[in-house]
Amino acid sequence: MIIKKISLYNFRQFQGEQSIEFSTDESQKITLVLGDNTSGKTTILQAFLWGFYGNANFKSKDSLLNAKAAQEMLTTKENQEVRISIELEHQDVNYFIIRTLTHYVKGNIVKANAISKVEMKYKQRDGQTDDIPPHQIQAKIGEILPEDLAIYFLYDTERFGNITSKTDVTSSVKGILGLTVLENMIKHIGSPTRLSNTVLGQFNAGLNLEGNKIATEAFNRVELAEKRKEAVIERLEQKKKEFEGYSKAVVERQGILRSLEKTKQLQVQKDSKVKMIKFEKTALLNAQEQFYSSIQNNTPMFLGQALFQRALEELASAKLDKKSIRDMNANAIKDIIERGICVCGTEICEGNSAHKHLLEEIRYLPPESIGTLLKYFKDKSETLLKAGSGFFIPLENSYKNIFNNLQKIGDLEDEIQYLNEELKKQDDINKHQEILMELEAKLKTITEDIAALNQELGELKKVIQDSLDTYEKNIRLSERNNELLKYIEYTKQVLEWVTNHRDKRENKIKERLEEEVNKYFSMMYHGKRKVTIDDKFRVELITTDLSEDIHTDESQGLETVKNFAFISGLVELAKEKLNDAYEKEAEAYPLILDAPFSNADEKHVKNISEVLPTVANQLILIVMAKDWNYAKNSLSNKVGREYYLNKQSEIYTKITEVK
Template sequence: MTLQIKKIHLQNWKCYENQIIEFNLNTDKNIWVVWGYNGYGKTSILEAILWCLYGNEVISPKKLIKAEIDTQEKSAEKQGYFYYHNVKTNPDLELSVSLTLQRGKQNYIISRTAKRARRGNTFYAEVSEASFNLNGKQKESSRERIDSLLPRSCREFFFFDGEKIQEYSNITQTQETRKAIESILGIPEIVNLKKDTGNVVKKFEDKIKQAESDNVELQQINIKLFQQNHEIATKRDQLQTVIEEYNQENKILDDINERANQIKELKDKLDKIKELNIEQQSLIEQIEQVNRDIAKVLENASIPMMRKFVKEMADDLQTKTLTNTRISISVDQLRELLKADTCVCGNCIREKEYNFISQQLKNIEEAGIITEENSRIESLRIDLNRISKYKVPDIEGLLLKRDGFEDDIEENKQVIEDFKKETKGVSETETDEIWRKIGQQEQSLRETDRKIERLRNEIESLEKQQNELKRQRSELLNSDRQTLILNKQSQLAQGLYKAAEELIDWYTENCQQTIEHEASRLHHLVTNKQDEYEGVILRNGYNLRVKQINGDIVNPESLSEGEKEALVFAFIAGLNLASGKAAPLMMDTPFGKLDGIHQENIVKSLPQIPSQVILLATDRDLPDHLLKALKPNIAQIHKIKRLGGIKDGSVVEVEE
């Protein structure tokens, strides 16, 4: 059965002089919107509800009179929670907040008042204890009754500020909060049943002891049973302590594993930095080689321009070489001619011609002109010919290649710089140390697990001995009519006690499974990482964790604000469904800081939350397109308006 807020009555509360806000519950819609600009009084409504329920725990008497705010320049004071305009005419003003809630046919009215009182020249607030009215009848123990409806340690589940959403992912970490969650689930009622049954068992045991005064054998068995019960109770206490140690060690291991996963990712980046540094060195060496190639090209830059001229020179030298070769051949022929007696024409060579030819040959041979010049010209021709065939290098390609290497170096530098920022504070030592810690913690868990198993075996063995003693006692008790009846009554009470123990274990496990199932279902709707997350799980009681598709467990501390809010929504829905008595959910500034995807996902999921949802929103939280999407599920829209002519005065009106 859903618990809903039906009416809020504010008198002289902050900007509201006498304001009644009524929520029409005769509807199948579950969303109410209280809309107003920043500073108009949305948060004042949330504060009023919290103060009405929990009093000084949320707003101190000192703050009621005069609240302090911090500015960038200095600490300043502003008016407290009493309606300012009436304080001026009535210094002893009284403020009050009344909250009407409904669950089925049950109507609850919770009220709290505070009055300004004077002590000398100083005013202080006299705050009353909350009154609790059930179906028109005033009830005592209001604090306990309020706590049974909306546990104070879990108030963040029901009333929260969207600006502080990052704080809520760890609200299930304390023992106090765990007890409050169990209270919502109704587990304490079953625990009380177990205690009551245990008291009945003790009562029958005391009667049996009185009836056994004349039976020595029965007395001895009861002494053994008492010792056995004491030993079993001691072992169970030890077992509970070890189980709590195991859960704590498991939580520590989760935290270490999460850090290890972070470090593993960072370690991969450290390794990548090493690879990039090696690649950088290789790129630098390649640039140096390209620069040498470019310098060589520039040194030979004139060759391509002279190539045509060099080719002509080489061709000319080749012609000259051929001419000299012909001369050389002619000289050889002349030498052969001098050796002969006759000329090639058949006439005899006369002495005059012979002497002339001999002198010319002698001159040529002494100068070595033909041989030396031929060798020099041929060598020069070969060099010039090689130069004329010089292949022009692709200098543009070399420059582009160098530019590419330089771009790669700059890109690598940026990646290395980014990785260094991300891995700041992480060392190789910590990387090695974290895996050592994991090994130690896993070993400690295994040892603790063995302790648990050993204690369970010891308890099982002791219980067998206990059952045997009980059997022997039953035989003795059944021999007497009076003790026979007491024995049967005692056995029945013991059976109920055992059943209560089993019921607690079953119900607790069933509630956790229901929370996980329903929270995972809703989480899948609101998260923007549906392909990464498998669902929500509870560890070591009710500590929230997110399970990834790959099996890794994520601590909410590492999530973004949007993902944290998605997780909180999912958990609240799961808790409400598991409890079977859904509480109202009021959110102040619920979506203003979220990205568009999370805004849309959460807005779409609100109709599926099995609770009354009240949104204290601005146009930033609910822009037109989101309001339009939500409108089919909105029961009412209340608008906060400023009072004309009155500074800091507001009224709330229902939008028609």
């Protein structure tokens, strides 16, 4: 993507029609726009955002219409327009975007239409220009530069702050680096437990459930549980965001308290107690898990010990037969006599010795001999009693551990309460301590909410899995069902492959991004630090000149360096052929930077200036003259076009090209 020209008509302080043509020379790729404070530098950047997406992010809520043009309308009563025109090239095609907002007079007030009008044209190879249908325009703009990626390439240093901590960073980075196709494929296929309007959902909907009440009920349970699960997951994400916010607020408030000399020692003691409580709570959970696991795995043994003991005491004085054969009974002996041949092959005739021996044996077998049954029962009870004798010691130890952990947690909470009261006594920190206690109370409530939601989520997953098992067992009603079930199984295998492939690619890209960002960070920063990128593509700084790496706070200047390193890494990867054939094509992006050097010192400005031209295929710098002086030596020979924002008054700035 290359931006060729932007024209502003009555847009804020740019009265009438004024234009900037941008350098497209590969060796002199920089377009420089110089201006003083309030001359309209940020307005230029916002003009791009409004032209592309119809949204501007001005600090003030003033109208987009130039003030002088609005004043003239009150006299002429004629409508006036605000208009932005952008000419760009994308994948060898020239596009023209024109966004217009009409203003009119009502009473004695200038008002704007609620919605702007946008037109988009493209030039064909034969030179003819065609219109893009209105309903396709925003989709086409989003294809060229998606709106959630705009903050990376239309970058306002002073307005956006820490770009790597924004909530949409994950989806934005995935969009730049080409991971969204696989994710869209996963959504299209559907979840194995989600019976909705997806491939899996349509296969499941085609199954014949008529007359199968059990399967229908299981199907409905899955639907209801899935809807509830989505709500729980959404709520859980909200609570996690709240937890992050309150945790950050607690850390900040603790820092304020620690900075006050009178409370340092008390706060250190409290921090230590809080850590000890966390440790004891973890130990408590482990002890409870062991206790419940022992009970669940040995419930019959636990409940039967007393009964086994009483039974053996009752049978201690009983005279029990020891002549019987285990599992033999009188009916089996009678069947052998009636057959006339023993299992050993001996002939049995009435009156012979074998016949007499078998009749004698019947006396000791059930149902005639209760003594034999009692003997078997006694032997079994002794076995079970012996097997369970070692069960109580670990159970008792787990219970003791639970009791000890609870007691320690209670003691620590009492100590923390005492420390809180002591901290309150300090007049200069009373307000901060009260706020901290409120934050900690809120954090505790949120933690409990998260635990409850996680528990509900686990229960819902079990309901879904159990219902699916029931559903699948009862669904096989016809040949057509069997065919659909086969398709469903194939689809699940495809889903598993795509998911695994997505995860592997995401890990690979994250590693490459961290490598590229660190490369550019080391080129821009003059110190011993590096960056790490987590699973959500958020960037953190780490100091490396100590015995172990530690996370550190960031100044505005350091934040700026980190942001530019992050953007440079993204642009670099966007240009690489990391993507498979089914992913989007690699694309080069321009960088449009407003006040890029305002928060950086002279050394960092020099480093950033040397790196940025090597990254971007087009660089548009909107800067103050004093900030440009730091970068001038490194960048002046790469400037292809230069403009100056000549502020004539508070409501009129003239764009002048510097030859």
